[in-house]
Amino acid sequence: MAGAPGAVRADLEQVFRTGYPAVVSVAARVLGSRDEAEDVAQEVFLSFARSAVPAAEAPGWLAVAAAHTALNHLRSGRRRAAREEAAADGPLSAPDVADTVVSREESGRVRAALARLPRKQAVALVLRHSGLSYADVAAALGLSPGSVGTTVRRAESALREELTSHAPVR
Amino acid sequence: MRLFADRHPTDGTLRRLVDEPAGVADADRAHVAGCDVCLAGLARARADADAVGAALSPAALTLAGTTGAAGTDAAWHRLSAAVAAQARPALVPAPAPARASRWRGALRSPVVAAMGVVVVLGGAGAAAAADWLQVFRTEEVAAVPVSTTDLVGLPDLTAYGDVTFVSEPDVREVADAAAAEDATGLEAPEVAELPTGVTGEPAWTVGGRAVAEFTFSADRAAQAAAAAGETLPPPPAGLDGATFRLEAGPGVAAVWSEARGVPALVVGRVTAPVAYSSGVPFETARDYLLGLPGLPDELAAQLRTFTGDGTTLPLPVPAELATVSTADVDGTEATVLATRDGTLHGVVWVEDGVVTGVAGSLSEDEVLAVARDLG
Numbered sequence: 001m002a003g004a005p006g007a008v009r010a011d012l013e014q015v016f017r018t019g020y021p022a023v024v025s026v027a028a029r030v031l032g033s034r035d036e037a038e039d040v041a042q043e044v045f046l047s048f049a050r051s052a053v054p055a056a057e058a059p060g061w062l063a064v065a066a067a068h069t070a071l072n073h074l075r076s077g078r079r080r081a082a083r084e085e086a087a088a089d090g091p092l093s094a095p096d097v098a099d100t101v102v103s104r105e106e107s108g109r110v111r112a113a114l115a116r117l118p119r120k121q122a123v124a125l126v127l128r129h130s131g132l133s134y135a136d137v138a139a140a141l142g143l144s145p146g147s148v149g150t151t152v153r154r155a156e157s158a159l160r161e162e163l164t165s166h167a168p169v170r
Numbered sequence: 171m172r173l174f175a176d177r178h179p180t181d182g183t184l185r186r187l188v189d190e191p192a193g194v195a196d197a198d199r200a201h202v203a204g205c206d207v208c209l210a211g212l213a214r215a216r217a218d219a220d221a222v223g224a225a226l227s228p229a230a231l232t233l234a235g236t237t238g239a240a241g242t243d244a245a246w247h248r249l250s251a252a253v254a255a256q257a258r259p260a261l262v263p264a265p266a267p268a269r270a271s272r273w274r275g276a277l278r279s280p281v282v283a284a285m286g287v288v289v290v291l292g293g294a295g296a297a298a299a300a301d302w303l304q305v306f307r308t309e310e311v312a313a314v315p316v317s318t319t320d321l322v323g324l325p326d327l328t329a330y331g332d333v334t335f336v337s338e339p340d341v342r343e344v345a346d347a348a349a350a351e352d353a354t355g356l357e358a359p360e361v362a363e364l365p366t367g368v369t370g371e372p373a374w375t376v377g378g379r380a381v382a383e384f385t386f387s388a389d390r391a392a393q394a395a396a397a398a399g400e401t402l403p404p405p406p407a408g409l410d411g412a413t414f415r416l417e418a419g420p421g422v423a424a425v426w427s428e429a430r431g432v433p434a435l436v437v438g439r440v441t442a443p444v445a446y447s448s449g450v451p452f453e454t455a456r457d458y459l460l461g462l463p464g465l466p467d468e469l470a471a472q473l474r475t476f477t478g479d480g481t482t483l484p485l486p487v488p489a490e491l492a493t494v495s496t497a498d499v500d501g502t503e504a505t506v507l508a509t510r511d512g513t514l515h516g517v518v519w520v521e522d523g524v525v526t527g528v529a530g531s532l533s534e535d536e537v538l539a540v541a542r543d544l545g
Contacts, residue, residue, distance in 0.1 A: 008253050016249060020242050029226045042249055049253050052523075068408070068450070075407055110225040119408035119450075129226050134190050142413065145193070150182030153215060160218040163225060 008049050015058050016045055022059070023066045026130045030070035030114065030122075032107045040070045060140045063132060067123045074115040106163060113162035117155055124148060125155035176201075178208055184215045330391040330462065336381040336415075343375050347424070350374045354420035359437045359526060362543040364426070365536040368434045372424035377440075379420055385413040386455070391462065406458055412450040426530075435530035437540065441523060497534075499541045506534060517541050 023044055027037035044065045053061045114122055120141060127137045128148070137152075138145040179198040187194050187202060202208040344350050347358040353376040388402070388410040395402035421440025447455065495506045497517065504519035507529075515537045516529030528541045 012253070013246065013250075016246055017242060020245055032226075038245060041245065042252065045249050046252055049249075072407070106225060110222075114226075125222070126226070128189075129223050134186060134193055147182060149184075149186040150180060153181045153185035153218075156185075156215075156218040156222045159222045159225065163221055 009051070011055050012045075012049050015048065015055060015062075019059060019062050020045070022130070023062050026063050026066040026126060027070040029126050029130055030067060030074060030111070032111055036073065037070065040066060040073060043069050060132075060136060063127055063130065063136075064123065064140045067126045068119075070126075071115065071119065071122055074111055109162055110159055113159050117158060121151050121155040121158075124151040125159075128152050178205065178211075181211065181215065184208065184212045185219065187212055188216045188219050330394060330459075331387040332383075332385045334383045334385075336383055337379055341375060341377040343373060346374060350376050350422040350424075354378075354422050356420060356422050356439055356441065356524065358422050359424060359439045359544045361424070361435070361437060361540055363539075365435065365530075365532050365540060368426050368530070368532075370426065372426045372435075372437075375423045375425065377419050377421045379441075381415065383413055383415045386410060386459075395462070403458070403461060406450070406454045408450045409455060409458060412447065412455065414447055414455065435528070435532065435540065437526075437528050437544065439524060439526045441525075497538055499538070504541065506538070508534060 020041060023041045024034065024037045027040035027044075028034050031037055031040070044062060047065060048058070048062060051061075114125075117125070120143075124137055124141055124143070127140060128134070132140070134145050134148045137143070137148045141148075143151065179194075179201060183194055183198050184202065187199070191199065202212060344353055347360060350356075350358045358374070386405070386409050388405045391405070392402040419440055421438060423436060423438035426435040493508045495508070497504050497506045499517065499519050502519045502521050504517045507516045507518070508514070514529065514531055515534045516527060517537050518525065518527040519541075520526075526541075526544070528537050528544070530537060532540075
């Protein structure tokens with residue numbers, strides 16, 4: 001029988017290898033940290049391993065689960081001490097197209113604001129910025145495609161306000 | 171078709187113009203191109219999208235960690251180890267873990283087998299709704315022992331939110347097995363050899379897919395809790411307003427009647443129920459709902475244990491009326507239900523997403539013989 005309790009789905013490795021980078025990418029957008037995103041990805045795939053989600057629906061399921069799980073981490077403060085340690089290391093050594101580099105302070109503010117958004121707005125925003133189409137986001141969240149733009153726009157407006165109200169003079 | 175929209179498109183439409191203009195109607199695009207107000211709105215939307223995109227971009231943050239195939243390999247090894255550690259006790263089939271056997275030994279009834287099938291028939295189906303995140307698919311039937319008092323006391327979900335029936339199953343009789351198959355797309359269960367005392371042709375009943383949506387309301391739940399003299403535990407983030415969609419069916423049942431009017435034999439087959447969530451993880455919702463005031467603590471704990479993998483359909487069984495055991499039906503573990511007076515027996519199992527049940531005023535051996543020979 002397919003669904004004995006505790007059974008692990010047979011297609012797990014294939015789905016994992018295909019979907020892992022995307023799941024990490026979604027979680028990293030929420031958390032701003034790849035290490036933490038990798039932890040979230042492990043949680044997401046552990047849930048997936050026990051699920052009966054059809055493989056064809058896996059990408060959408062994984063993206064939504066990644067966003068929710070990462071947002072739960074943000075909200076519950078289950079952030080690893082490593083993040084604080086990393087923050088003490090000094091300036092970013094990341095790729096530095098000037099306009100895209102954000103200070104850790106800004107990143108912290110964005111994440112705090114993200115955690116305060118209504119959950120649907122936060123998930124829609126993260127999925128859209130992770131590259132899901134409007135139709136994919138709509139399908140994943142039970143929204144009409146027309147309302148995805150509105151939902152994402154509201155989220156961006158709120159986050160932008162958060163960024164500009166504290167923006168350093170450059 | 172109008173080429174130019176009279177009204178300003180919404181902010182959402184302007185937002186979509188930023189990064190998916192092909193998804194915006196021509197008339198709206200034409201309007202925006204010639205409208206200073208909308209062009210300004212579009213510019214603001216683009217600026218906000220760019221700023222937020224940059225702020226969220228992981229590339230702008232620490233990228234410590236291995237990327238590429240090596241990173242995926244390492245992550246796969248980590249996951250494999252975690253899965254193996256979790257699965258080890260659960261994969262042992264027969265001698266179930268102590269926690270499971272405690273309640274498993276205490277369970278089920280044959281009336282409930284028939285009832286379970288009927289409930290599922292009247293309940294919902296499984297065609298995947300592409301716009302819903304599937305969170306639950308029944309792969310095993312198990313019963314939970316409850317007293318009838320508990321059954322009556324189970325929380326009515328309408329007290330905790332809105333329940334909408336999206337699609338009714340339209341249960342009806344059809345002429346024969348072929349018509350039942352045509353109506354449902356399911357393989358009609360054919361009984362090879364009727365048990366002694368069961369004769370004649372069965373009446374065939376079919377039901378289509380039933381769909382219901384439940385939207386949780388924290389306000390409503392708080393009122394229900396207050397009415398019961400309880401305080402509602404704070405709902406997890408995102409649950410308020412979250413919608414769950416339950417689907418069941420189609421299903422088909424064949425009923426052989428006795429002169430007394432009691433079914434001598436019922437054989438039913440239905441597509442297993444599936445639940446979808448519009449966002450909130452199933453585990454979150456389940457754990458919270460199970461802990462709501464009104465659900466007996468013991469039953470809640472049992473449900474929590476046993477839907478731990480999210481793939482079990484619990485059938486509440488009146489403990490004083492029925493007993494439960496398990497049996498093998500062609501390699502699949504089945505739940506056997508017996509009334510305490512021994513006059514009725516039933517067996518239910520799930521295979522490949524389809525629930526099949528056999529029940530009647532028969533002995534356990536008889537229902538199992540029918541089950542194992544079903545065509």
